[in-house]
Amino acid sequence: MRPGSRSDRIQVLVAEQAARRGARAGVVDVCTAAVAALPVGGAGLSAMSRTAASHPLCSTDDISAQLEELQLTLGEGPCVDAFVRGSAVLTPDLLTGELQEHWAVFADAALEAGARAVFALPLQIGAIIPGVLDLYADVPTVLDAEQLADALAFADLATLLLLDTQIVEADPTGGGPAPERGFEDLGTYRAEIDQASGILTVQLGVGIEEAFIRLRAHAYVQGLRLADVAADVVAHRLRLSPDAEPDRTDEET
């Protein structure tokens, strides 16, 4: 298997859903693509926050919508656990005593709604967790290694799409990645991107999520590769300041 092929394949699946809708790819396309690719009946996605109200963003069907609403209203369920723990919560069968005890209200309500298996995947980049992707099946279901890897790849793409909506909101004319370029940060990992996000929290006086969004926005607007911008920030060749234009501290770049 060619390295990176999973991310590439998942991006294509999501882009196809977006094309069918005739719109720019968004988290809803991740949900529909995930349902088409995985042995699940529906998918839903909620924006999560420790400091503000969490809210459902989209769902592919009524059962998914109910599951999102239930968890956010009750404050319990796999989605909530995935958010708090920062790791996937895989529930092949809700009808087990232990789980019904753990999610006293949610487990029964979810079964009542028509879900039997629920998989909650945090949208996460280190300390950045802007939401959770929930998948459900109406029969007991175990995701095999390949399916879980795909599910995690869908969650990764949803993370970037969700964060990028904030770039688009901030600057509707210029923001967002060029579609033909895709999401390079899905394909290759660079420690500098994470270090640069941390650095920008201090330079900009913002939280880690905002810092990451600003880093990406800078790369998009300047038409630069994210990895290059991040390397410049880490090497102190580039500083971003809260309001002003970015300062180039090294002209040779």
Next chain:
Amino acid sequence: MNQQLLAKTFVELADNLVADFDLIDFLRLLTDRCVGMLGAGAAGVLLADRDGKLRVMAASDEQVRLLELFQLQNDEGPCLECFRTGAPVIVPDLTREVDRWPRFVTAAHRSGFGAVQALPMRLRDEVVGALNLFRATPGPFDPAATLIAQALADVATISLLQQRTTHRSTVLNEQLQTALNSRVLIEQAKGKLAERQNIDMEQAFTALRGYARSHNRRLVDVARAFIDGSEPLVGLGA
């Protein structure tokens, strides 16, 4: 080979596995011992993500240059070859491998390394990553040291299973994902601390780890609290 140091290292590693387990700190300890005990100039533990790309989980040195050397091996190099074949790749003299890995050999030379070995990290039938050791001077690797390095690679692999799991069925894939995310979290925290205190990434890592150890906390928990600013962390300027 210092027998006493060897015994002490395995006791130390075992202690860490038993205590409140901190994967990243543990792997860093392991890479440090590869340097201190086995005479490596630098060492790193690399894990494959679900796309089969190698990512650094821990390195004996947090400087970008070394991390780049590991990163480069997603295209070519002993680690990639070791990961693909599941067999050790031992290169006593890198200058002889220019044709095999032109970019990697050049980068390694620039960083001052002349010899390298990559040892597989295997979990049952699956190769999950590799332990990579660099040495400055060319020359044969001591077979006894290689055996010990492989034992350390095996310990690193076992440590991945130590991640706590509750209320969920867990598969390897998801454990690796969690481990890789811990590393991302620590990189973010390093960046924040380095910028705040005007120190480099290695110093930032050392400060975070020092704080975690002296407060008996897991490194990832300290890193998260530091990034979120959710609690006072005296000494980290939070």
